[in-house]
Amino acid sequence: MIGSLSPALRGRDLEQVAGSLVDVVVVGGGVTGAGVALDAAARGLSVVLLERTDLAAGTSRWSSKLVHGGLRYLAHGEIALARESARERAVLMGATAPHLVRQLPFLIPDAAGRDVSALGGLGGHLGDLVRFSVAGGRGSLPATRRVGADDVGRMVPAVRPGRGGVVFWDGQLSDDARLVVALARTASAYGARVLTGATVTAVDGATTPSSGSAEVHAAVDGAVLTLRARTVVNAAGVWAQRLAPGIRLVPSRGSHLVLRGDRLGSPSAALTVPLPGSRSRYVFALPQADGLVYLGITDEPVEGPVPDDDPQPSDAEVQQLLDTVNQVLAEPLTRDDLVGAYAGYRPLVLPESAGTGHRPGGPATATADLSRTHLLAWDGPVLSVVGGKLTTYRAMAEETVDAVVARLGGTARSTTARLPLVGAAPRPVLDALPSPARLVARYGTEAPEVEALGPDLVVAGRPETVGELRFAVRHEGARTVADLLDRRTRFGLVPADRARAVPVAEQVLAEED
Secondary structure (H helix, E strand, C coil): CCCCECHHHHHHHHHHHCCCEEEEEEECCCHHHHHHHHHHHHCCCCEEEEECCCCCCCHHHCCCCEECCCHHHHHCCCHHHHHHHHHHHHHHHHHHCCCCEEEEEEEEEHHHCHHHHHHHHHHHHHHHHHHHCCCCCCCCCCCCEEECHHHHHHHCCCECCCCCEEEEEEEEECCHHHHHHHHHHHHHHCCCEEEECEEEEEEECCCCCCCCCEEEEEEECCEEEEEEEEEEEECCHHHHHHCCCCCCECCEEEEEEEEEHHHHCCCCCEEEEECCCCCCCEEEEEECCCCEEEEECCCEECCCCCCCCCCCCCHHHHHHHHHHHHCCECCCCCHHHEEEEEEEEECCECCHHHCCCCCCCCHHHCHHHCCCCEEEEEECCEEEEEECCHHHHHHHHHHHHHHHHHHHCCCCCCCHHHCCCCCCCCHHHHHCCCCCHHHHHHHHHHHHHHHHCCCCECCCCCCCEHHHHHHHHHHECCCCHHHHHHHHCCHHHCHHHHHHHHHHHHHHHHHHC
8 A cells, every 4th residue: 555654664663763864854743744744755855754643633634624715815915825825726636636625616695795795706706817827727616606596595505595696616625634644645655754643842953054963852652762853844833832932823713613414405515604894704604525514714813822632612603603604594503503513723923013012813913814824934953834724735845845955955846736645646537436436535546445444334324434444544544543533534523423433443443453
């Protein structure tokens, strides 16, 4: 299996990494760290990725699962960021991960106000122009258009009937955590050593561009691991300040609610409703392939140090999301309709212009208004990369490894814009695979292998199979029940379903031990 993160490989990597000297140690196993590890390994650098918990254990699994072109960036005048987003979306959809990304229509109903849908239509057309201006963008999505009342009722049956709307298109990930796993496995296929359960405790020593190395100390399974690195990339996201205290971050919390799709009439489009008083922020009801709908997203400042535990939506956020979407529904949603909720932290970078007296969440620099651009900053041998967003992970990684290569005195250039991830293939190849479409959308060309490991359902009423759990243990680095149910699959988004799946996950782990 290409890029298999098997238990046996982890054991060998631990032995070989101890005391070794490598070009790059990457700290953090989210989308940014995994992207950096792949870019560096594909250029021929020796790479070790150290992640304290599991792949996609932090921010990267709590997104809206969108690969978007950045319409809100146009509203803020950030044309370059919108073009970068559109370009990277085209790369994902056309070259690197077409199996993980699908086209998704977004409906702005006239029920939200004709001025609202008209403004949304203008933004959609501007987004189309930006998409046309980047390589691979022209044919990647349909164009923005007005639709009639019948189309609105067909796309999102729960919207108040009788009026039309505007539809624009964007990209949707089958699962953000699966993208991270695919990146890590592809990096492994290029020689990177990927070690989860490895907490970096210190980086000692300073390097110069031409010589020297730093000692990286980590705790792995209760033992001490020490290795040397010519460079260290700090991709720890909202926890980056633990290795680089000088970085100025203003974390924010983004929350989603989870409900059964039939409560909205099993929509085929993402319902899009503006937050009251805003022209650039929307609440989305995002339909998922498994029949759920994710309702989000909020943007709330986080005070004080960011804890290790997963965040939870506040009561005010829950009410804000419900009140916003209920403006256009024939039958309002209530808290009783919710089957789950989740939240994640954004590692937003505070601009230098904010000065030293900034109050997180203050009116001048509310987190919703902070740019989603990223920051690269050296501190001795440590290069921190923070900020940005999931859609542009590859561009962030390329820029990061460019800086590493320059420091090491090399000339190798990035190849990741045309490098398929494990499971990727052109759409005609994917469509011809003799496996269920759901597995193809999550595993691509590996779907037949997953299917062969067991078609039995983990729990009744859910689509996940026992074969997926076995595949996760054998080839995707899953080591715990949480790895299986919260990241390789997403049972954890519905706590009642997760509780039913725990015994099966425990059994699979015992059988694969």
